[in-house]
Amino acid sequence: EADIYQTPRYLVIGTGKKITLECSQTMGHDKMYWYQQDPGMELHLIHYSYGVNSTEKGDLSSESTVSRIRTEHFPLTLESARPSHTSQYLCASIPAGTVLEAFFGQGTRLTVV
Amino acid sequence: LAKTTQPISMDSYEGQEVNITCSHNNIATNDYITWYQQFPSQGPRFIIQGYKTKVTNEVASLFIPADRKSSTLSLPRVSLSDTAVYYCLVGDRSSGYSTLTFGKGTMLLVSP
Numbered sequence: 001e002a003d004i005y006q007t008p009r010y011l012v013i014g015t016g017k018k019i020t021l022e023c024s025q026t027m028g029h030d031k032m033y034w035y036q037q038d039p040g041m042e043l044h045l046i047h048y049s050y051g052v053n054s055t056e057k058g059d060l061s062s063e064s065t066v067s068r069i070r071t072e073h074f075p076l077t078l079e080s081a082r083p084s085h086t087s088q089y090l091c092a093s094i095p096a097g098t099v100l101e102a103f104f105g106q107g108t109r110l111t112v113v
Numbered sequence: 114l115a116k117t118t119q120p121i122s123m124d125s126y127e128g129q130e131v132n133i134t135c136s137h138n139n140i141a142t143n144d145y146i147t148w149y150q151q152f153p154s155q156g157p158r159f160i161i162q163g164y165k166t167k168v169t170n171e172v173a174s175l176f177i178p179a180d181r182k183s184s185t186l187s188l189p190r191v192s193l194s195d196t197a198v199y200y201c202l203v204g205d206r207s208s209g210y211s212t213l214t215f216g217k218g219t220m221l222l223v224s225p
Binding site: 100 | 145153
C-alpha cells in the first residue's frame with residue numbers, strides 16, 4: 001500500500017487568509033498531482049509536477065500555486081482564500097515506469113467562511 | 114489523450130454481477146486502459162489495468178475486445194460496499210505523458 005499523506009484533513013478558515021495544503025509521499029514518485037473536487041462532481045486537475053522544480057497548471061484555472069522543492073513534498077497554497085475555494089482537494093502521485101497507476105491521499109476538505 | 118465515454122449511472126442488487134462499459138474509440142497503440150473506484154469523500158483508488166484481452170485480479174475483471182475501442186469492467190457478486198463512482202482512463206507512459214484526467218465516471222448504486 002502506498003504512503004501519500006495530506007494535511008490537514010479538514011480546514012475551516014476565514015476569507016482573505018493565506019493557507020497551505022500539504023501533500024507528502026514517501027515512495028520517491030516523480031509525478032504528483034493536485035485535484036479539486038466538489039461533492040458529487042468530477043475531479044478537476046489544477047496542478048501537476050514532473051519532478052523537483054517542475055510545476056504545470058492543469059485543466060482547471062485555479063488561483064492556487066504549488067511548489068516542488070523536494071521530491072516528497074508538493075504543497076498547494078492559496079494566498080487569499082475565498083468562499084469559492086470551498087471544495088475537496090486531492091493529491092496524487094504516480095510511480096515511475098507505470099501507466100496511470102496513481103495513488104491518492106485522503107484529501108483535504110476546505111471550507112472558507 | 115483518448116476521450117472516454119461511460120454511462121452516468123447504473124443500479125444493481127447485492128449478489129449480482131455488474132458490467133460497466135467504457136468507449137474509447139480513438140485509443141492509441143500505446144494506450145493502456147485503467148479503472149478507478151472512488152467512495153464519497155475519499156480519493157480514487159486504482160482497481161485494474163489492461164492492454165488487451167482479459168485481466169483479472171482479486172477485485173474485478175477487465176475485458177478488452179480485439180479492436181480495443183471499448184472495455185468492460187466486471188464486478189462479480191457486488192455488495193453494498195461496492196456503491197461508488199467508477200472511472201475509466203486511457204493513456205500511455207511514452208512521450209512524457211503526464212496528465213491524469215478523470216471524466217464524469219459511472220455512479221454505481223448497489224441496493225439490498
